Structure formats: C-alpha cells, structure tokens
Amino acid sequence: MSGRSATAEPAPGAEILAAGTVCWRRVRASDGGERVMVLLIHRTKQRDVSFPKGKLDPGESMPQAAVRETREETGLSVSLGVNLGTIQYALSGGRSKTVQYWAAEVTAATALASTFTPNGEVQALEWVPVEEARRRLSYRADRELYDVFLGLAEHGLLETFSVTLLRHAKAEPRSAAFPEDRARPLRPSGEEQAETLVPILEAFGPRRILSSTATRCLATVAPLAEHLGKRVREKEELSQDFWDAGDLDPLRRTVGKLVAKARSAIVCSHRPVLPDLARELTLATGSVPGRYIEEAAALPPAGFSVFHFSRLRPGAGILGVETYPLQH
Incomplete structure (x- = not known):
C-alpha cells in the first residue's frame, strides 16, 4: 500500500482519506496473569463507539495522520505496528x-502520560477486554477490520517490530564534479x-538507524537522526561499492542481527542492494518468498517499505509489508 496525501477541501465525488489505530495494552489480571x-x-x-481516527491534513501521509489523530483524540503518543487494512464507505x-x-x-508509561479530557469530539475513552470489543463497536466495517486484529491476538502476534528498507533520496549524477560514486551528494530536491x-x-x-557509508545515504537519514536524537550506524556492507564486490556474507550477518534484536530499525541503502536486503529478511525470518518481496524492494529515490515481524516469534515470518513511494 502506498502513502497518500489529502487535498484541503474535498470536491464533490472526491475520496476523503483518513487514518486511525486500534490501540491495545496488556494489563495484570486478577488471577495474576495478563490480559489484552x-x-x-x-x-x-455521533453518539457511537469506534476507534481513534481522523482525516488527513493537507500534505500529510496516512501514517502521520494515524499517529496525530490518535494523540489528539486520546492523548496517547503511539508508534504504528502492523497495518490492519482499510475501510471504505x-x-x-x-x-x-x-x-x-x-x-x-x-505501554503502561504511555497510558499514564495520556492528557485526555472529555471534549466536543470525544466524550469518553474505554478500555475493554479484547474478546468484548467487537460487539461494542457501532459499525460493521469496524467489526470486520477488528477481526484482522483478533487474528493477530489469537496467534500471539500483537507484539511487533519493523525493519524499514529505505532507498536514498535523489542524488546528483556522477560527473566531473562528482567522479566518485560514494561521494555524490543529494540534489536540493533530495534534501x-x-x-x-x-x-x-x-x-x-524506529529505535535504530543503519546506513550505507555513501554520502547520499547518510544525508538521507541525517534529518531523521537529528530529530530523534539517534546515532546513525554506518555500515560498509550496505554500500553499493561493497555489494559490487559480490560478498554478501556481511550483509546477511547484519540482517540477522537486526532480526535477533527485534527492535524497529531503518536501513538506508541503494537500488541494487535493496532486493538482497529484502531476500535476507525473508530468509532470516522463515518467511514465504514471493513477488511481493521483489515489489517491496523496487523503490524509487526516497521510497521505503516497512516489513513487520513478531517481536516474540520472529520466525513466524513477515506479518505485513507496506510500501511508500514518496511523492514529492
């Protein structure tokens, strides 16, 4: 699926885009166990019961809107897990x-930090047991979407992490001014x-940011690293020069470590390297190969694909892939 933006005022017959979340948490049960x-x-x-959601702001992506609307309606600052699909009506x-x-x-800390107070849009928040939520929802479309969530819950796959494969942004072409491929900077449009x-x-x-040592890759993730206050881990094996040499063992080890750590990460690399990265992710998690893997790796400049895995059972394979060919 791809990230999309909204117009300021939808014209008659236009599609209105919105995004939301199914928020969940584990709490201690009276018998000493945990329940979702x-x-x-x-x-x-509307006098109804539903999930946090709302329309996209102009120029906003679906993921941005889902996080923002959840925060505005519930006071909860969340990160996105597995994509559950879309509702259309x-x-x-x-x-x-x-x-x-x-x-x-x-998390418990996130719940305690909520700033929610009843307002003109949302009258109340209610945490309900996972098995009771479906019948409380007002709309059939919400219930059908919730069935996807229930399937993950029933198989113990709610706790997830993601590995995002990112192609570097638009770079200057090789020329007399930039004869060395690895030193090519981003174009102004790439910046x-x-x-x-x-x-x-x-x-x-994202908890970790990994990048090829090429200038164009490092410059692509630099604004994100600065915003998050995180260090970029430079990896020679993610560079196109290293890939051209034909030794894929270091690449495989890097992917294996990412999966073993089970923490969300962003990996910035190059067009020729991305298919091998996607294949190694498939192998490291026992995922079913297929054309969807190839499509997820065929990214334009600044495009990215988010691969979701179970944090507790990474060997369960890829739970979902969403692809965003950044439009600029």
Whole structure:
C-alpha cells in the first residue's frame, strides 16, 4: 500500500482519506496473569463507539495522520505496528471515505502520560477486554477490520517490530564534479525529500538507524537522526561499492542481527542492494518468498517499505509489508 496525501477541501465525488489505530495494552489480571485490553472511543456528536481516527491534513501521509489523530483524540503518543487494512464507505454528495488502520501498542508509561479530557469530539475513552470489543463497536466495517486484529491476538502476534528498507533520496549524477560514486551528494530536491521523510518514518517508532557509508545515504537519514536524537550506524556492507564486490556474507550477518534484536530499525541503502536486503529478511525470518518481496524492494529515490515481524516469534515470518513511494 502506498502513502497518500489529502487535498484541503474535498470536491464533490472526491475520496476523503483518513487514518486511525486500534490501540491495545496488556494489563495484570486478577488471577495474576495478563490480559489484552483494547481502546474504544465514545464520540460526542455521533453518539457511537469506534476507534481513534481522523482525516488527513493537507500534505500529510496516512501514517502521520494515524499517529496525530490518535494523540489528539486520546492523548496517547503511539508508534504504528502492523497495518490492519482499510475501510471504505460511501458518503453524501457522491463522495467516498477510505480509512487506513494500524495496530498500536500502548505501554503502561504511555497510558499514564495520556492528557485526555472529555471534549466536543470525544466524550469518553474505554478500555475493554479484547474478546468484548467487537460487539461494542457501532459499525460493521469496524467489526470486520477488528477481526484482522483478533487474528493477530489469537496467534500471539500483537507484539511487533519493523525493519524499514529505505532507498536514498535523489542524488546528483556522477560527473566531473562528482567522479566518485560514494561521494555524490543529494540534489536540493533530495534534501527536501529527506526532510519530508522525517515525520512519516517517525510514525513507525524506529529505535535504530543503519546506513550505507555513501554520502547520499547518510544525508538521507541525517534529518531523521537529528530529530530523534539517534546515532546513525554506518555500515560498509550496505554500500553499493561493497555489494559490487559480490560478498554478501556481511550483509546477511547484519540482517540477522537486526532480526535477533527485534527492535524497529531503518536501513538506508541503494537500488541494487535493496532486493538482497529484502531476500535476507525473508530468509532470516522463515518467511514465504514471493513477488511481493521483489515489489517491496523496487523503490524509487526516497521510497521505503516497512516489513513487520513478531517481536516474540520472529520466525513466524513477515506479518505485513507496506510500501511508500514518496511523492514529492
């Protein structure tokens, strides 16, 4: 699926884009065990029960909107987990609405930091047991989407991490001014892409940033690293020069370590290297190979694909892939 932006005022017959989350947390049960609780919101004007969601702001991506709307409606600052799919329905005036949802884990600290107070949009928040939430939802489309979430919960796959494969932004071509490939800088448009990527990639809660040693890759992730206050881990094996030499063992070891750590990471590399990175992710997690892997690695400059895995059972394979060909 791809990231999309909204216009300021939808025209008659236009598609309205929105995004939201199914927030969940684990709490201690009375018997000493744990149980999964799901967050429902009671909207004031509509008098219904649903999930946090809202329309995209102009120029905003779906992931950005999901995180922002969740924070605005619930006071919870979350990162996105597995994509649960989309809901589409008709509106008056020949318009339609598409809402994309993600699972979002809420830690105890995040729940305690919530700034929610009842307001004109959301009357109340309610945490309910995972098995009870479905019947409380007001709309059939929400219940059908929730079935996807329930499937993950039933198989113990709610706790997830992601590995994002990112192609560097637009770079200057090789020329007399830039004879060395690894030293080519970003174009001005590429620098703008790097800045645009920051809030979109941040939505997935990256804990680590890895990059090829090439200037264009380092410059692509530099704004994100600065924003998050994180160090960029430079990896020679992610560079095109290293890949051209034909030794893939270091690349395989790097991917294996990423999977073993089970922490969300961003990996910035080059067009020829990305298919091998995607293949190694597939092998390291026992995932089913297929054309979807090739498609996820065929990225334009500044495009990226987010691979989701179980944090507790990475060997369960790829739980989902979402691809964003950054439009700029």
